[in-house]
Amino acid sequence: EHACIGCSMLADQVAHVAHLNARDTTLAFASRAWQKDIERVKARMGWEMPWYTITDDFDKDFGVDEWHGTNAFIRDGDNVFRTYFINNRGDEQMGNSWNYLDITALGRQEKWEDSPEGYPQTQTYEWWIWHDEPDTADQDRPGLVQLRAAQAYSKDGDAIS
Numbered sequence: 001e002h003a004c005i006g007c008s009m010l011a012d013q014v015a016h017v018a019h020l021n022a023r024d025t026t027l028a029f030a031s032r033a034w035q036k037d038i039e040r041v042k043a044r045m046g047w048e049m050p051w052y053t054i055t056d057d058f059d060k061d062f063g064v065d066e067w068h069g070t071n072a073f074i075r076d077g078d079n080v081f082r083t084y085f086i087n088n089r090g091d092e093q094m095g096n097s098w099n100y101l102d103i104t105a106l107g108r109q110e111k112w113e114d115s116p117e118g119y120p121q122t123q124t125y126e127w128w129i130w131h132d133e134p135d136t137a138d139q140d141r142p143g144l145v146q147l148r149a150a151q152a153y154s155k156d157g158d159a160i161s
Contacts, residue, residue, distance in 0.1 A: 002041065006067055016131040023106070027100055028049060030053070032053070039051075064087050072085075072103045106119060109121050109127070110123070110124045110127075126147065
């Protein structure tokens, strides 16, 4: 009838996943439950993130078993690397897009970050979207036009960095 209370509390805090997707980042949940049960609870609760079924000892291997934990992974071709893990009280700060991006290997992908050469980066805030208009490639999208107008009025050209 219900999902794990820890996972449920975290899922209720998650911002719209389109904002993470705009940074080529996917948030996914994983639980020891059948997909039919997961889909039923997701529909009832209005959760939109992908949610997978754990079929091996993945959760036990990380010491969380039937409790909650947050992992960050990066994919390089066919290889996947775990780059971050937090659980228990550390999980409580998670939920907004910035928290999730900040624990990933690519971060927020903005110019102010000290990232290795070749990492994707844009000007501060230029990836921000309305979740129902997720095309970040559109240079004439209203949100980007609004941001650039605000920057034009600032002293240093980066109004809100």
